[in-house]
Amino acid sequence: xxxxxxxxxxxxxxxxxxxxxxxxxxxxxxxxxxxxxxxxxxxxxxxxxxxxxxxxxxxxxxxxxxxxxxxxxxxxxxxxxxxxxxxxxxxxxxxxxxxxxxxxxxxxxxxxxxxxxxxxxxxxxxxxxxxxxxxxxxxxxxxxxxxxxxxxxxxxxxxxxxxxxxxxxxxxxxxxxxxxxxxxxxxxxxxxxxxxxxxxxxxxxxxxxxxxxxxxxxxxxxxxxxxxxxxxxxxxxxxxxxxxxxxxxxxxxxxxxxxxxxxxxxxxxxxxxxxxxxxxxxxxxxxxxxxxxxxxx
Amino acid sequence: xxxxxxxxxxxxxxxxxxxxxxxxxxxxxxxxxxxxxxxxxxxxxxxx
Numbered sequence: 001x002x003x004x005x006x007x008x009x010x011x012x013x014x015x016x017x018x019x020x021x022x023x024x025x026x027x028x029x030x031x032x033x034x035x036x037x038x039x040x041x042x043x044x045x046x047x048x049x050x051x052x053x054x055x056x057x058x059x060x061x062x063x064x065x066x067x068x069x070x071x072x073x074x075x076x077x078x079x080x081x082x083x084x085x086x087x088x089x090x091x092x093x094x095x096x097x098x099x100x101x102x103x104x105x106x107x108x109x110x111x112x113x114x115x116x117x118x119x120x121x122x123x124x125x126x127x128x129x130x131x132x133x134x135x136x137x138x139x140x141x142x143x144x145x146x147x148x149x150x151x152x153x154x155x156x157x158x159x160x161x162x163x164x165x166x167x168x169x170x171x172x173x174x175x176x177x178x179x180x181x182x183x184x185x186x187x188x189x190x191x192x193x194x195x196x197x198x199x200x201x202x203x204x205x206x207x208x209x210x211x212x213x214x215x216x217x218x219x220x221x222x223x224x225x226x227x228x229x230x231x232x233x234x235x236x237x238x239x240x241x242x243x244x245x246x247x248x249x250x251x252x253x254x255x256x257x258x259x260x261x262x263x264x265x266x267x268x269x270x271x272x273x274x275x276x277x278x279x280x281x282x283x284x285x286x287x288x289x290x291x292x293x294x295x296x297x
Numbered sequence: 298x299x300x301x302x303x304x305x306x307x308x309x310x311x312x313x314x315x316x317x318x319x320x321x322x323x324x325x326x327x328x329x330x331x332x333x334x335x336x337x338x339x340x341x342x343x344x345x
Contacts, residue, residue, distance in 0.1 A: 034337055041331035050334040051341045058334040062341060066333040067326055078321020078330065084314035088307055158340035169342035179337075179344060187343035225306045 007270045011097055012106075019100035021056075022046060023167070028053030032175025034168075043082040045090065046099040047215045049161070051168035053175070060086075061138055061215050062157050062164075069142030069152035083218055091226030092219045095209055096263035101163045102209060108201040109248075116203040123250065126211050127261065133160065134214035156214060158186070162194040205248035209263065220260035230257045230264060231283050236276035246271035253277070 022044050025035040034053055044057035060083050067076035086094060095102055109115075118126075137156035146152040157164050169190065173179050200207040209216050232243075232254065243253040246267045251259045253268045257277070269277040321327060339345045 034335070036335040038331075040334040041327045043330070049338075049341055051338045055334075058330050062338065063330045063333065067329055070329055072329075076321070076326065077317040077324065078326035081314045081317030081319075081321055084310055084317065088310040088314065153340050153345065154338065157338065158345050161341065164338070164341035165343055168338070169344070172337065172342055173344075179342075182339070182344040184344075186340075186345055190343035222310075225303055225310065227307065 004270045007266050011265065014097050015103040015106070018046070018098045019103055022048045022100060023052055023054030024056055025054045029171060032172060043079055045086040045094045047101055047161070047163050047213060049164040049168040051164060051172065053171050055167070062154055065138055065142045065154035065156060068139065069146065069154065071150045074143070087219050087222035088225065089227050090219070091223040091228055091264070092216060092262060093226070093228040093264040094219055095216050096265040101166070102206065102263070105201040105206045105208060108198060109205050111202055113202050118204060129211050130213055130217040133212060134217045138214045160193065160212065162190070162197050162208065165190040165194045206263070210249065210261070223258050223260055223262060227281050228264060228279070229283050230262060230277065230279045232257045233276045233278070236274050238274055240273065242271045242273060243268035243277060
């Protein structure tokens, strides 16, 4: 008998542990400096600004833009290799279990205020915005909008990313008087974006993940093929749709459980009254059982 | 897509990702990532 009580608690614990793990350089917060150790050459699987005082690794989206926008290298083999490796193993499990900014949105959404269901007419087309941001701000602009030296800005990080503002901007500005002198329009603009996203998180589940995150957009392509999979046992399913009502990412669980939009939070699994939904890295055994059953029948 | 197709896709992507990382290291892309990550990104934090 599956113990469903622990599903949400286990996820929260893993999210907290990973947030601390990716930002474990505590001395950075005390001194107002960033980590400069060798692990900064490695990409972490989550959207975690490398200018966060605690960050021990590199943000893959920031790294992607810096390689694309640099003078020498154009095709980002190294960063893309990391993204593909994380994607094929985890898919959007990274969004649901590992991402610190996902955790912040989850915690804000737990605050008991009335929740807003975004109408499908707005929600469905808006889900494509993250792919547009990925193509435009992360790939094309760093490639083509360069300065006289052939180097470009990280356009997504500069104009959109709220994670850099929250994890890097606010603590560094707070701890360094010299940086406070540089405050201006860009900082105010980014703070506004951050506040809007955080406030929206109170009313709408994970608005950044649904509509804006380019890393989630990349990992979405791996959801159907990743080692971590969700599985619906159609023989057990009674069609009650409790899974779809429980899904805050509005995934049609009974039709497409490994949808691009599924962040593997397992709320559907928790809600299913007949244990028809499974998830994990090793679903081969349950697939084989179904195949064997078909053969004997 | 059937199980064999999914397995083939996983193995292919896994091998390609490892090759990409290795090629990136040979081209010293990891230094580019490192050099960017050990300096405060003023644009990222809103001071750019």
